[in-house]
Amino acid sequence: MSQFRFLRILYILPLVAMLLSCHSETPVDGRVLLAEVGTSRLYKDEVDLLLAVNNYGADSTRFVDEYLERWAMEELYYHQAIHNVASNSEIEKMVEDYRKSLVLNLYQEGLVNQHLRVGIGEKEIAAFYDSNIHLFDSDEDMLKGLLVVLPAKAPQINKVRRWCIDKTPEAMEELEKYCAEHAETYDYFRDSWRDSEDVSKQLPITSAQLLDRLSRKSTIEFKEDGRVYFVCADTIVKKGEAMPIELVAPEIRELMLNSRKADFIKSKKQELYENAKAAGEIKFYKQGL
Numbered sequence: 001m002s003q004f005r006f007l008r009i010l011y012i013l014p015l016v017a018m019l020l021s022c023h024s025e026t027p028v029d030g031r032v033l034l035a036e037v038g039t040s041r042l043y044k045d046e047v048d049l050l051l052a053v054n055n056y057g058a059d060s061t062r063f064v065d066e067y068l069e070r071w072a073m074e075e076l077y078y079h080q081a082i083h084n085v086a087s088n089s090e091i092e093k094m095v096e097d098y099r100k101s102l103v104l105n106l107y108q109e110g111l112v113n114q115h116l117r118v119g120i121g122e123k124e125i126a127a128f129y130d131s132n133i134h135l136f137d138s139d140e141d142m143l144k145g146l147l148v149v150l151p152a153k154a155p156q157i158n159k160v161r162r163w164c165i166d167k168t169p170e171a172m173e174e175l176e177k178y179c180a181e182h183a184e185t186y187d188y189f190r191d192s193w194r195d196s197e198d199v200s201k202q203l204p205i206t207s208a209q210l211l212d213r214l215s216r217k218s219t220i221e222f223k224e225d226g227r228v229y230f231v232c233a234d235t236i237v238k239k240g241e242a243m244p245i246e247l248v249a250p251e252i253r254e255l256m257l258n259s260r261k262a263d264f265i266k267s268k269k270q271e272l273y274e275n276a277k278a279a280g281e282i283k284f285y286k287q288g289l
Helices: 002-021 044-054 057-084 088-115 121-133 157-164 168-182 196-200 207-216 244-278
Strands: 027-029 031-037 040-043 140-149 185-193 219-224 226-236
Touching: 002 031, 031 044, 031 057, 040 044, 040 057, 044 057, 088 244, 121 244, 140 157, 140 196, 157 168, 157 219, 157 226, 168 185, 185 196, 196 207, 207 226
Parallel strands: none
Antiparallel strands: 027 031, 031 040, 140 185, 140 226, 219 226
16 A cells, blocks of 8 residues: 555544544435545444444443444554455455355255255154164263252151152152252253263262162162262163164254255256256367366
8 A cells, every 4th residue: 555545544534533523413315424434434323223222321422432433443444454455356256156155055945945845754763763873872871860869867768769769650749749848959850861970960979880879770879978869760871872862863853854955956956957958058168178
């Protein structure tokens, strides 16, 4: 950039600052102009929108001052950058590539929504799971069950023991009522999978000790630090074993859907190519290679 242009920018900046400090408002095409840098303009309705969205209240004047100053600085910096970027053609190519990508993505999304309305069924998911079960080995030990922590002097602990072993809906209802009144911790996860590490954090034993005890007996009970601990495990999946299908079904559905989309787009491209080739709309000039 020439020294003259640089000096001109330095001259403009104080003028912009003066404009901001005075909050000059001049009607332009029916809109109120707040700031101008070169060909860039900032209007009052644009700033009003920001004020309405953010609700600055008593700080609105300060916000406007700071925003206008930032806007002017950014515009000056942008104008300076335009004149100092070596290749405008490279920028235009990047913009065109990005535009092409956006158009293709929107077009593909429309095609997919129009022609692939049928979802992935449970039988398809189960078939994929059975055929690729090695892909779903668990990275951690997981279990379903419940955890109860009681003070050692809690009343009728024998009932808690019986409810945990019973596990019927009626027993669980009674257990929940009892724990609401007497338990220090009541963690019910019979309907969801839990990392054994997370469960063991609530216990005075390690995850490995917990799994070892549960592998021998599905309901364990022990006393420590003036508390009674009950852990009931309905199901256990150890690290390296296949995760249950209910955990990986969303992942399988997404995987199958993406594969189906890719196959569909590929077939559409091939169909378009073959039709255009048959109609003579494509010409190759390989002699130049």
